[in-house]
Amino acid sequence: xxxxxxxxxxxxxxxxxxxxxxxxxxxxxxxxxxxxxxxxxxxxxxxxxxxxxxxxxxxxxxxxxxxxxxxxxxxxxxxxxxxxxxxxxxxxxxxxxxxxxxxxxxxxxxxxxxxxxxxxxxxxxxxxxxxxxxxxxxxxxxxxxxxxxxxxxxxxxxxxxxxxxxxxxxxxxxxxxxxxxxxxxxxxxxxxxxxxxxxxxxxxxxxxxxxxxxxxxxxxxxxxxxxxxxxxxxxxxxxxxxxx
Amino acid sequence: xxxxxxxxxxxxxxxxxxxxxxxxxxxxxxxxxxxxxxxxxxxxxxxxxxxxxxxxxxxxxxxxxxxxxxxxxxxxxxxxxxxxxxxxxxxxxxxxxxxxxxxxxxxxxxxxxxxxxxxxxxxxxxxxxxxxxxxxxxxxxxxxxxxxxxxxxxxxxxxxxxxxxxxxxxxxxxxxxxxxxxxxxxxxxxxxxxxxxxxxxxxxxxxxxxxxxxxxxxxxxxxxxxxxxxxxxxxxxxxxxxxxxxxxxxxxxxxxxxxxxxxxxxxxxxxxxxxxxxxxxxxxxxxxxxxxxxxxxxxxxxxxxxxxxxxxxxxxxxxxxxxxxxxxxxxxxxxxxxxxxxxxxxxxxxxxxxx
Numbered sequence: 001x002x003x004x005x006x007x008x009x010x011x012x013x014x015x016x017x018x019x020x021x022x023x024x025x026x027x028x029x030x031x032x033x034x035x036x037x038x039x040x041x042x043x044x045x046x047x048x049x050x051x052x053x054x055x056x057x058x059x060x061x062x063x064x065x066x067x068x069x070x071x072x073x074x075x076x077x078x079x080x081x082x083x084x085x086x087x088x089x090x091x092x093x094x095x096x097x098x099x100x101x102x103x104x105x106x107x108x109x110x111x112x113x114x115x116x117x118x119x120x121x122x123x124x125x126x127x128x129x130x131x132x133x134x135x136x137x138x139x140x141x142x143x144x145x146x147x148x149x150x151x152x153x154x155x156x157x158x159x160x161x162x163x164x165x166x167x168x169x170x171x172x173x174x175x176x177x178x179x180x181x182x183x184x185x186x187x188x189x190x191x192x193x194x195x196x197x198x199x200x201x202x203x204x205x206x207x208x209x210x211x212x213x214x215x216x217x218x219x220x221x222x223x224x225x226x227x228x229x230x231x232x233x234x235x236x237x238x239x240x241x242x243x244x
Numbered sequence: 245x246x247x248x249x250x251x252x253x254x255x256x257x258x259x260x261x262x263x264x265x266x267x268x269x270x271x272x273x274x275x276x277x278x279x280x281x282x283x284x285x286x287x288x289x290x291x292x293x294x295x296x297x298x299x300x301x302x303x304x305x306x307x308x309x310x311x312x313x314x315x316x317x318x319x320x321x322x323x324x325x326x327x328x329x330x331x332x333x334x335x336x337x338x339x340x341x342x343x344x345x346x347x348x349x350x351x352x353x354x355x356x357x358x359x360x361x362x363x364x365x366x367x368x369x370x371x372x373x374x375x376x377x378x379x380x381x382x383x384x385x386x387x388x389x390x391x392x393x394x395x396x397x398x399x400x401x402x403x404x405x406x407x408x409x410x411x412x413x414x415x416x417x418x419x420x421x422x423x424x425x426x427x428x429x430x431x432x433x434x435x436x437x438x439x440x441x442x443x444x445x446x447x448x449x450x451x452x453x454x455x456x457x458x459x460x461x462x463x464x465x466x467x468x469x470x471x472x473x474x475x476x477x478x479x480x481x482x483x484x485x486x487x488x489x490x491x492x493x494x495x496x497x498x499x500x501x502x503x504x505x506x507x508x509x510x511x512x513x514x515x516x517x518x519x520x521x522x523x524x525x526x527x528x529x530x531x532x533x534x535x536x537x538x539x540x541x542x543x544x545x546x547x548x549x550x551x552x553x554x555x556x557x558x559x560x561x562x563x564x565x566x567x568x569x570x571x572x573x574x575x576x577x578x579x580x581x582x583x584x585x586x587x588x589x590x591x592x593x594x595x596x597x598x599x
Contacts, residue, residue, distance in 0.1 A: 007446055041443040045310065055452055061441035063313040064454035066336045069306035072298070076310025076318070077441070079294035080268055080434065084443055102306075105299035 006030035008039050013056035019218030021175030021208025025118055026054045028185045029087065033060070036192050038085050045074040047090035049125035051118060054089065065090075068099030071106050074113045085114070085195055092119040092133040092205075096156045100132075103158070107165040110200035114191050117203070118175075120210035121155065121229060128213030132156040135232055140213070158205055159238040168199035169240035172233060174207040176222040180235070187237065194240060202240075207233055248425045253388035254279035254349065254418040256426070257411070258287065260392035261319050261345070264399045265432025267293030268311035268318040270304035275359040276415035277323040277349040301326040305333025305346065312342040313453040315440030317399050317432050321347035323415075324357055327365060328373070334408055335374030341439075341456045343402035343409075345395070350414040350498075352548065352574045361415035362574055363498060366553035369410050370527040379472065381405070381479060382526040384412045384497040388422035394524075396427050405475060406439070412526055414548070416499040416577060475528055482530035483522040486512065490519030492591050493537045495558055496546040497523045499577055504546050507583040518587055523554075531561040542594045544569045544587065546578055567594065 005011070008030040016022045033039040045063045046052040047070040055062045065073035065088075074088035095103050095117045106115070122140055123129040129142040133156055136149035143152070162170055169191050173184030184206055191202035207229050209221035216224060251259070258280045261269070269288055271281040281297065288295035294311070298304035304320045311318035322330055327348040337344050348369060352362030372378045381401050383394040391413055398409040434440060444450045457464050483501075485508055487493055492511075496504040501522040511518040519540075521533045537543075543566065545554050552570030559568055571586045572578055 040445045043314070043441050043443060052454075055454065059444065059446065059450055061444050061451045062453075063310060063441055064340070064452070065309065066306060066332060069302070069309070069333075072303045072306045073310035073313070075296070076268065076270065076307030076312075076316075077314045078310075079296070079307075080311040080314035080316040080318070081442060101299050102303050105303065 006034050008034060008059045010057050010059050013053070015053040015056065016050065017212040019209055019211035019221055021120070021206065022050055022053070022118060024175045024181060025116065025206050025208065026058060028181070028188050029089070029116065030058060032185065032188045032192050036189070036196070038192070038196065041084045043077055043081060043084045043086045045070050045077060045086070045088045047094045049091050049094060051089050051091055068094040068097070069102060070094055071099060071113070071115055072102045075106065075111045078113050085192065087114040087116060089116045090118070091124065092117060092121065093123045093131050096132040096158070104161065106201055107162050107167055107203070110165065110167050112195070112198055112200055114195045115201060115203045116188065117205045118208045119205050119233065120208045122210055122213050124210050124213055135228060155232040157233065158203070162203070162239070167201040167203060167239055168194045169202040169204070171237040171241070172205040172207065172235050174225060174230070174235055176209060176225050190240070248423060250421055251388055251424045252279055252419065252421050253391045253413065255283045256388040256424045257347065257391040257395050257413065258283040260395040260427055262287065262291050262293070263427045263429045264317060264396040265430045266317040266319050266399065267291065267432065268308065268316040269293070269320065270296040270298045270307040271320050272298055272301045272304055272322065272326060274323045274326040276351055276361070276418050277321050277326070277347070279418065280321045280347065280349070301329035302332060305330045308344045309333055309336055309340070309342060312337065312344045313441055315434035315437065315442070319345050319347070321349065323349045324351045324353070324362070324365065325355070328368070331374035334380065335376050335378065337408040338378040338380065339376065339455050339457070340453050341406040342453065343406050345398045345402055345409050345411065347411040347413060349418040350412060359415065360575070361499060361548060361577065363414060363500065363547045364549040364553070364574065365412065366526060366547070366549065369412050370529070370557070379527050380407060381409045381475060381528070382412050383409065384524060384526050385417060386498050386501045386522065387417065388420060388424045391417060392424050392426060401479065405471060407471070412498065414498050479525055480528050480530040480532050481524035482533040483524060484533055484536060485520040485522070487519035487521060487533070487536050489517055489539055490537065491517040491539055491541050492587060492594070493540045493543050494518065494520045494546060495523070495543050495554060496520065497526060497554070500546045500548060500572065503578050503580055503583060506580040507587060510580060510584045511587050514584070516587065516591060529557045529561060534558070534561040540566055542567045542569060542590055544571060544590050546583060547572045548574055548577065550574055
């Protein structure tokens with residue numbers, strides 16, 4: 001068993017909480033970029049929230065975008081640096097709350113970037129508020145009695161919203177457990193392959209634990225993710241499948 | 245050789261952007277700016293650039309942020325309500341030291357207002373319309389020709405200072421068809437500077453575009469103060485007409501300045517000592533121009549807003565030594581003859597003891 005971090009992870013700074021999935025996602029992206037031989041050219045755009053901390057541990061040229069504008073920032077960058085693969089990395093708050101318009105229209109126009117959305121069903125950076133992805137009954141700092149899904153809606157499912165869009169790849173993975181992590185890596189790889197083939201928007205949502213803001217121990221977080229989150233957010237490929 | 249053509253002001257601005265090396269545009273339709281978007285929707289392809297009709301002004305300006313991060317000469321344009329939506333992006337461009345050009349083809353009113361020419365966005369444009377501690381260079385053309393000329397200058401200044409530059413055009417300039425000498429085509433190299441992202445080998449240092457504050461820490465304050473001080477010292481631009489002996493100096497930018505030029509002629513023909521200062525940079529405000537107005541007993545602005553938005557800057561530039569009067573309407577460009585009547589009124593009032 002090989003236990004070596006990818007060269008493109010620097011370890012100079014690492015700001016994620018114990019049990020968080022961001023570190024795993026960052027590693028998978030670095031591994032895929034290296035294995036596919038595009039690490040020298042990869043450009044990334046990160047949101048201002050937790051995911052932006054990859055700026056400090058990734059050895060990639062990176063742009064930090066405004067909250068929820070990561071995807072359109074990446075689109076502008078890709079249209080300028082057409083020979084570079086461009087990856088947008090951001091969370092569910094950015095994707096499905098403040099950046100919902102950007103998310104939907106990138107899908108509608110089938111924009112030629114990789115989107116990696118880390119979904120932890122909560123606003124992490126601001127301390128655990130309810131998100132459009134929060135589960136019914138989920139306790140957060142802005143829904144202390146549990147999310148009332150009648151008032152605030154069911155968790156947002158991108159695969160349903162994108163059902164009519166002609167995009168090359170849409171998948172959801174999970175960042176807990178070796179089998180899921182391996183599967184998530186294959187999804188990311190598939191997204192890279194199709195992106196390098198200029199097929200359009202390659203979209204991977206990754207379910208991540210957020211032990212700090214869920215107020216759960218890491219192992220309980222893993223359980224919550226696999227037993228509760230996946231009821232609302234099924235894992236798998238929804239468009240352009242057969243990731244091997 | 246430069247071409248001389250008959251063009252709408254909006255189209256002259258769009259064509260000049262391409263000739264200045266702009267190869268990225270993202271925008272959203274709004275009157276009276278829309279011809280810029282329409283023109284670039286077909287013309288950008290011809291020069292091999294990227295055109296996007298975005299889902300909103302917010303998306304458009306943030307696409308510009310991304311394009312600029314990659315080293316592009318990037319443009320977005322809007323008007324009034326849409327320009328307000330650009331403010332998030334402009335603030336972020338400033339925070340990340342990114343050049344870009346953002347055009348506001350001004351219309352009247354707060355809220356929806358209306359699509360007629362206006363100059364009510366002066367405060368928003370010159371004070372930094374978004375959150376935080378910033379201002380931007382603001383260039384104010386008064387013709388289709390200057391729409392073209394100042395577009396080229398805007399990209400040069402944006403790059404020089406790594407800072408967004410705004411252009412304050414308006415519906416009258418944008419919609420009028422005038423003769424324009426278009427600038428020559430210039431190439432722009434994405435790698436002209438070292439800072440744009442382009443990809444890093446494992447043994448190379450990476451480039452990150454982000455809050456400059458993050459990377460600079462304590463040195464950021466001095467850096468910012470110096471940057472703004474340099475712009476104020478070096479970038480003031482204006483046109484002066486018969487200012488030195490003038491007892492009344494008109495102050496007007498954009499389309500209003502052309503009425504004022506006529507009014508100066510008309511007033512002089514009546515024996516009135518009247519001059520004109522036309523700010524071309526709204527920020528930095530051309531304070532230096534006012535040093536020559538040594539005989540001025542008063543200043544009279546003409547601007548298409550009700551609150552006399554340039555008056556404060558004139559008072560600051562002149563140390564409140566003489567009174568500042570306002571003229572102008574949001575419903576029309578002032579008629580030259582009406583302005584001359586107002587000039588006579590003000591001169592009479594000043595003679596009688598002033599404001």
